[in-house]
Amino acid sequence: MIIGVPKEVKNHEYRVGLNPAAANEFIQHGHTVLVETHAGEGIGFSDDDYELAGAQIIDTAKAIFSQAEMIIKVKEPQPFECEMLRPDQILYTYLHLAPDPVQTELLVKSKAICIAYETVTDNAGTLPLLAPMSEVAGRMAIQAGAHYLEKAQGGNGTLLGGVPGVAPGNVVIIGGGVVGTNAAKMAVGLGADVTILDRSLPRLRELDDIFNGRVRTVYSTTDAIAQYSAQADLVVGAVLIPGAAAPKLLTRKHIANMKKGAVVVDVAIDQGGCFATSKATTHQEPVYIIDDVVHYCVANMPGGVARTSTLALNNATLPFGLAIANKGAEQALKDDVHLANGLNVYKGLVTCQGVVDALGESLNLEYIPALQAIS
Template sequence: MIIGVPKEIKNNENRVGLTPAGVAELRKHHHTVYVQASAGVGSGFQDAEYEQAGAVVLPTIADVYAQAEMIIKVKEPIQEEYALIREGQLLFTYFHFASSEELTHAMIERKATCLAYETVERADRSLPLLVPMSEVAGRMAPQEGAKYLEKPLKGRGILLGGVPGVKPAHVLVLGGGIVGTQAAKVAAGLGAQVTIMDISLNRLRELDDIMPKNVVTVYSNEYNIREAIKTADLIVGAVLIPGAKAPHLITRDMLKTMKAGTVLVDVAVDQGGCIETCKPTTHEDPTFIIDDIVHYCVANMPGAVPYTSTLALTNATLPYAVKIANLGWQEACRQNSDLRLGLNVVNGEVVYKGVAEAWNLPLVSVDSVLEPAHV
């Protein structure tokens, strides 16, 4: 298979879809890999390293798209890339279609085949290609929140861990999954008082067993959320419904009950956000203020630590990429149920329920787009 790795052009996105080690692995299986010049520089990988691993370095993004049967990326294509995508071309990347109607319609119009990292799902309901970036974003959330709690950045002027004689900040984490767990660990490690809320009692029991004493668990419902936000200094939104829009757990009217300078970090923003007033921001301009509440809603948080993020992501994606390249996407999806669930759009038809429901689009059965294997 011919594989293309373009340079990410989303604002301050320094990750890359494939490392030189990944190129070497694909070359072992006799696949051709084209990498755009300087695609890996932001993550610490030079063009010469890709060439030594067996890739062909091409000068422009248009060259890469024109040559490749499968594009391996990190973030969804942005408007400048839409026209480069060919009918039937496979894109293997994060899409988060349920948060962008424009992107969804663009991929339908281009008749692309979109295999989304975030909906590749194992039988145990775990999301192997979302987990590494959820771990990074979860650990970053208290780090970013602590920074924006500083008064010069319009926060409350509170040190997350406090000092002897002065109580620490109160951190509220909405969601006890990967992001929430990592956020709570880091916040607790910095000395904050942490509350995690979730709707799963079993998950709350697990968290209660493994978390330190400065972390408490509370069942998540609207009443409890409304009470908790009154005393929170930092709120981390960490709610995920795979492939679908996140529910709004904090609504606009709730902001008025918070303390001025409270910081909201909505890690779910790339799936529509679990805080109603959040809209995607960038590393270049990460925050905005509504009703004296600081909103941090960067949609690609792990892009700020690209070396760590690229290695963590490609550790997870490479085995799947090799399988797709070896078998072709149709046969790979027939043989591997994880990948089958990753299919969101196939040749311009929506095959993932969460995406169809988000934008009221016709849903086509995956079976109908996976042609039977030839005997």
């Protein structure tokens, strides 16, 4: 199979779909890998590195899309990239379609086979291709929050760890999954006062054991969110419903009742955000202020530490990518129900329930289960 790796084009996005080592794995299995020139240079992977790995360097994204049978990316394709897709071509990347009607419509129109990293599952019921970026984003959320709490950045001037004789900052994390757990690890490490809210009692018990009393675990209700967000210096939104739009758990009223100069970091922004006041930002302009609360809603947070993120992502995506290349998309999807859960669009059919729930009425979409669509 001919594998194409275009350069990412989103604002300050330096990650790359395949690093040289991952490209070499495809080549060792008999596949051809085409990499757009300078695709990895922003994180230290030169064209020479790719050529040494056996890949071919191609001058333009247009040439990559025209020749490749499978496109491997990191971020969702931009409209001009969607328009370069052709029927039966495989797209393997993050998609986050539920809050993005334009991309959804273009991918349906392309009749390509679109597999989303974020909805691939595993035997444990987790999301193995989303997990590494969730780990990165959770840790970055505290880093970013601590920075924007500085007075010069618009924050209230609180040091999360405090100092002897001065209380630490108050961190509230809504959601106790991968993002929330990693955010808590960073916040606890800094010495902050940490509260995690979640609606799963088993998960709250696990978190209590993991942190051995160093965090406060609270069952998430509307009242609890109102109470704890009002006390917070930093709120991290870490809620995910796989494939679906994120629920708006922090309302405009909650935001208005927060401390002046508090910071909110919405890690769910790729799925539309879990705060009512959230709107996607970029690494170039990462924050805005509403009701004296600093909002950090960067839609590609892990792109800020792009080398670490690329290596972590490739470790997770490589086995599934090789299965697709070795067997062909249809056979790979039939053989692995977890990979089939990653299929979002198949030759004009939408195969992800969450996308149809979010956009079905406005775009006149019908849900077709993945294996039914393939057959």
